[in-house]
Amino acid sequence: MNIGDVAAKSGLPAKTIRYYEDIGLIRPARTESGYRTFSDSDLHKLTFLARARALGFSIEDCRTLLALYEDESRASADVKKLAEEHLEQIDAKLRQLQSMRDTLSHLVHACHGDDRPDCPILSDLATGAE
Template identity: 55%
Template sequence: MNIGEAAKLSGLPPKTIRYYEEIGLLKPARASNGYRDYHDRDVYVLRFLQRSRSLGFSIEDTRRLLSLYADKNRHSQDVKQLARRRVEEIDRKIAELQTLKSALWSLTERCHGDLDPDCPILEEIGNEPIVSN
């Protein structure tokens, strides 16, 4: 099948498929005319890559997961370690977002939101009042 068909079946745009090939995550066969020739296994790999990336795994972690998937002698602890590390990253990001939300909420509570030009939100962002010349 051609890249358009592989894209349709995998749910990934052709540009992403070409990128995955460029970085070595996918190696489709080449037809006699030089065009990429995708097979069912390639579509499966593309879906695997898409699901891994949608869970937020980095390209390198996705590469490792794909390698572990292909390795019948793998240790499940290696897979679990990658997943746990990803969960820890998500927890850190959630904590950062909660801190940002709290800070922004505090600023919005201090802003009167009326016709007065004074705004603690802008003052905090600028760390000092903006003076016009």
């Protein structure tokens, strides 16, 4: 398969697939003329990567996950540990976003939003008052 085919099948842009090769996540073969040639195994890895990225794993996490995926004798505890750490990061981010949302939502509701200049959003940003 050429890069366009695996791009369509994995859902990843061709540019991203080239980038993944650059940073050593995959190693597709090449034709004599230099075209990349992807095996089924390459496609599997790309699909794996697309899913892991969609779950928010970093590229370095993905590298580790891919290595564990390829290691027939891995311990599932290793994978679980990585996933749990990532879950904690997601939870932290969720808490932070939620707190931002609460503050902003409060400000938006306090602002009458007409053509007068008086605006609680700006005065809060300026003074830090609640």
